[in-house]
Amino acid sequence: MWTELLPSSSCPLVHGVHHGRLTSRTAADTMSPLSARPLLLLLVCLSLPLYAVEKFPSCVQGPAGGPGREGNPGTNGIPGTPGIPGRDGLKGEKGECVNEIFEEPWRPNYKQCAWSSLNYGIDLGKIADCTFTKLRSDSSLRVLFSGSLRLKCKNACCQRWYFTFNGAECTGPLPVESIIYLDQGSPELNSTINIHRTSSVEGLCDGVKAGLVDVAVWVGTCSDYPRGDASTGWNSVSRIIVEELPK
Structure with a gap:
């Protein structure tokens, strides 16, 4: 995976490494500060894949878990404000005046x-x-x-x-x-x-x-x-x- 992300061209010093040894270099060049830079870059490039594996592991998704328990009822909300009073209805028709008469049952x-x-x-x-x-x-x-x-x-x-x-x-x-x-x-x-x-x-x-x-x-x-x-x-x-x- 990291070979595609970091090809060998991104670390140019890899070409100078052959079986763990530097080619065409003298001992003096190796010991000089300027000659130590390619070696450090090589070490950095070699350590990146290990860091990436620890940082982004490859995991297989497991089965879905069971449904959770129902939560506790919530508390009542804040009471709403009173609504606007309704308007008066239309005036009804005048009713008839009826006097109820309660009479005793008829007796022979x-x-x-x-x-x-x-x-x-x-x-x-x-x-x-x-x-x-x-x-x-x-x-x-x-x-x-x-x-x-x-x-x-x-x-x-x-x-x-x-x-x-x-x-x-x-x-x-x-x-x-x-x-x-x-x-x-x-x-x-x-x-x-x-x-x-x-x-x-x-x-x-x-x-x-x-x-x-x-x-x-x-x-x-x-x-x-x-x-x-x-x-x-x-x-x-x-x-x-x-x-x-x-x-």
Whole structure:
């Protein structure tokens, strides 16, 4: 290797060396200071390869080592500075005002008034009543009268049975009523026929205020028709049922 880097021409005195001896030189030349310089240069040139070998050794690369262990976690960095405050958003639309109403669950509320035998033979007036406690003003009242009804007359006649609430007929939406009409008879068919039938008067009424309510059944005439001989609750059970219902 060093032969190429330092050829023999780089050390000109090599040509003067032959088997370790100087050629064509006298002993006097060898001993002179000027003649000692080529000898020193020869020694320097001969020592350079040895120095280079020690300085730059030729090594074969070995196999790669195993992976090292994972290092310890590093310490937390310095906290960053606070960011710039955000801008205000766009103005929203105006909301609606809603009042929440929490109501109690609906509870059944009803009442029944019953009579074993009214046998009420009036043609005009109150027949029976039943007092009821209404809990809410926004509810409806369902009313029912069930009992025997009869109408008798020689000529055409009409009678009307209806409910009142605290003395007034229902106006929400209409009266609660039932009628019986009997046409004019004839002597051959016996116009004084007398039939008692169990019938009912039933309906819903709105607009009745909360509190005590006097629910009553009345009998009266039909408009533009003459009055007959009416009978209510003959020889049988009659009843009034009142029930409060949500609207």
